[in-house]
Amino acid sequence: xxxxxxxxxxxxxxxxxxxxxxxxxxxxxxxxxxxxxxxxxxxxxxxxxxxxxxxxxxxxxxxxxxxxxxxxxxxxxxxxxxxxxxxxxxxxxxxxxxxxxxxxxxxxxxxxxxxxxxxxxxxxxxxxxxxxxxxxxxxxxxxxxxxxxxxxxxxxxxxxxxxxxxxxxxxxxxxxxxxxxxxxxxxxxxxxxxxxxxxxxxxxxxxxxxxxxxxxxxxxxxxxxxxxxxxxxxxxxxxxxxxxxxxxxxxxxxxxxxxxxxxxxxxxxxxxxxxxxxxxxxxxxxxxxxxxxxxxxxx
Amino acid sequence: xxxxxxxxxxxxxxxxxxxxxxxxxxxxxxxxxxxxxxxxxxxxxxxxxxxxxxxxxxxxxxxxxxxxxxxxxxxxxxxxxxxxxxxxxxxxxxxxxxxxxxxxxxxxxxxxxxxxxxxxxxxxxxxxxxxxxxxxxxxxxxxxxxxxxxxxxxxxxxxxxxxxxxxxxxxxxxxxxxxxxxxxxxxxxxxxxxxxxxxxxxxxxxxxxxxxxxxxxxxxxxxxxxxxxxxxxxxxxxxxxxxxxxxxxxxxxxxxxxxxxxxxxxxxxxxxxxxxxxxxxxx
Numbered sequence: 001x002x003x004x005x006x007x008x009x010x011x012x013x014x015x016x017x018x019x020x021x022x023x024x025x026x027x028x029x030x031x032x033x034x035x036x037x038x039x040x041x042x043x044x045x046x047x048x049x050x051x052x053x054x055x056x057x058x059x060x061x062x063x064x065x066x067x068x069x070x071x072x073x074x075x076x077x078x079x080x081x082x083x084x085x086x087x088x089x090x091x092x093x094x095x096x097x098x099x100x101x102x103x104x105x106x107x108x109x110x111x112x113x114x115x116x117x118x119x120x121x122x123x124x125x126x127x128x129x130x131x132x133x134x135x136x137x138x139x140x141x142x143x144x145x146x147x148x149x150x151x152x153x154x155x156x157x158x159x160x161x162x163x164x165x166x167x168x169x170x171x172x173x174x175x176x177x178x179x180x181x182x183x184x185x186x187x188x189x190x191x192x193x194x195x196x197x198x199x200x201x202x203x204x205x206x207x208x209x210x211x212x213x214x215x216x217x218x219x220x221x222x223x224x225x226x227x228x229x230x231x232x233x234x235x236x237x238x239x240x241x242x243x244x245x246x247x248x249x250x251x252x253x254x255x256x257x258x259x260x261x262x263x264x265x266x267x268x269x270x271x272x273x274x275x276x277x278x279x280x281x282x283x284x285x286x287x288x289x290x291x292x293x294x295x296x297x298x299x
Numbered sequence: 300x301x302x303x304x305x306x307x308x309x310x311x312x313x314x315x316x317x318x319x320x321x322x323x324x325x326x327x328x329x330x331x332x333x334x335x336x337x338x339x340x341x342x343x344x345x346x347x348x349x350x351x352x353x354x355x356x357x358x359x360x361x362x363x364x365x366x367x368x369x370x371x372x373x374x375x376x377x378x379x380x381x382x383x384x385x386x387x388x389x390x391x392x393x394x395x396x397x398x399x400x401x402x403x404x405x406x407x408x409x410x411x412x413x414x415x416x417x418x419x420x421x422x423x424x425x426x427x428x429x430x431x432x433x434x435x436x437x438x439x440x441x442x443x444x445x446x447x448x449x450x451x452x453x454x455x456x457x458x459x460x461x462x463x464x465x466x467x468x469x470x471x472x473x474x475x476x477x478x479x480x481x482x483x484x485x486x487x488x489x490x491x492x493x494x495x496x497x498x499x500x501x502x503x504x505x506x507x508x509x510x511x512x513x514x515x516x517x518x519x520x521x522x523x524x525x526x527x528x529x530x531x532x533x534x535x536x537x538x539x540x541x542x543x544x545x546x547x548x549x550x551x552x553x554x555x556x557x558x559x560x561x562x563x564x565x566x567x568x569x570x571x572x573x574x575x576x577x578x579x580x581x582x
Binding site for chain 1: 372375376377394395396397399400401403405407409410411420421422424425427428430453454456457458459460461474475477478484
């Protein structure tokens with residue numbers, strides 16, 4: 001997963017005029033003679049790394065196809081082409097016949113994840129900021145989070161159904177419950193990590209306490225907070241699909257369950273691949289933001 | 300405008316530039332600081348007095364725990380003194396001020412800003428606080444002049460992680476100079492650098508100081524560094540920690556690493572070693 005996540009946003013590199021090729025300098029050299037050449041060398045290394053990563057993915061697909069050909073039982077393991085055909089068909093055709101097409105289920109799951117994640121992240125960041133700025137708040141909230149954090153959100157599903165019914169709300173709250181504690185913890189850590197001297201430095205440069213808070217302390221914690229979002233986003237997909245497997249009439253989890261019940265294995269794979277694509281896409285968005293926030297990760 | 304002209308002029312003329320914004324005189328008068336933690340009191344500094352002349356470079360030298368960093372932070376306004384007063388340019392210190400620039404052991408550059416925007420952090424923060432109304436073209440011009448001054452032309456768009464160790468320190472220097480401080484406080488700024496880069500940074504520091512003539516208070520635990528840089532060296536230590544003897548360093552200027560072999564240098568070193576000896580044994 002972590003290798004996958006380096007794929008998409010790496011296209012977003014530092015903008016720079018692509019001038020004529022120059023000899024690549026040693027990237028580890030102490031005195032850097034030329035910034036543009038240094039960046040070119042780093043970009044070349046990145047391209048190589050991406051190529052290796054793409055190779056790994058391709059190997060997985062080849063292995064899958066070989067196994068499918070060997071087994072030649074589409075119910076046990078459909079081939080790559082059968083899965084692609086299934087995906088293409090059900091993307092616009094409903095399954096089961098009275099149900100909804102794949103794109104609709106995908107959008108439904110995506111909406112639940114995004115709403116639940118956004119709410120959970122907002123609450124978590126606010127809690128974390130409060131905990132970081134006030135010792136009393138920290139000591140009061142810390143044990144609550146420590147109790148909640150190791151609990152699997154799925155354990156709450158029956159409770160949320162009892163309390164909130166079977167509509168959209170319990171699913172979004174379920175994601176929120178998983179996201180908020182992680183975000184609170186990572187936000188506290190990110191804010192705590194800002195060196196005291198960095199703030200002092202801003203003050204000696206003439207920044208007011210308020211300016212220092214916004215432009216230095218929070219700004220400095222931003223990459224850590226975004227990293228926390230990437231971690232909790234992965235958890236959000238786990239929760240939503242599990243919830244849809246148990247209590248839903250739409251969504252990718254529901255689709256996978258239905259397809260499984262009728263031994264439509266190719267469609268199960270299609271659903272899984274849809275989740276992978278959506279997960280990658282959302283992670284790519286967050287990674288893009290992270291690259292914007294932290295230039296040192298653009299390598 | 301006048302100050303900027305001076306900045307550019309000094310860059311062109313090299314040495315012996317007239318000090319348009321001369322360094323401030325610093326008067327440290329019986330300053331003491333006690334830290335209290337869980338009922339335990341630790342005297343970090345007691346009765347420290349020192350008068351630093353305008354444009355002087357004074358080194359505070361001593362082992363860890365001698366109160367030198369505490370004193371520097373009190374002068375910076377980051378820590379309130381429990382006793383005594385510090386005045387810079389005739390004004391008592393109350394909180395951090397861009398008039399007193401600070402350089403740390405690590406460059407403390409803002410990692411999300413390019414070198415140029417790091418340099419302009421101070422001027423922009425001051426503009427946000429309505430302390431001046433210089434516009435962007437004017438600031439860009441000043442940033443270009445400072446980049447040139449510290450030898451980072453062509454690296455204005457580089458991020459800190461793309462610079463080498465020495466370059467980062469020079470960028471931090473340029474950033475501190477951008478607010479035109481009358482006093483620079485340096486807290487073991489080159490302690491983490493390798494010996495060769497460090498030597499280069501010493502020459503760089505002395506060169507910049509020669510041009511700007513800001514007052515500099517330089518904290519170090521390195522005897523040779525203190526002698527090579529300082530007009531005077533204040534030896535710190537003792538119990539409770541404070542300023543002990545203040546040694547004049549009668550070496551001429553400009554100085555370089557070659558001066559470390561001279562009789563004057565060796566005498567000063569011998570004397571300071573002797574002063575530090577009992578303190579080290581006791582602690």
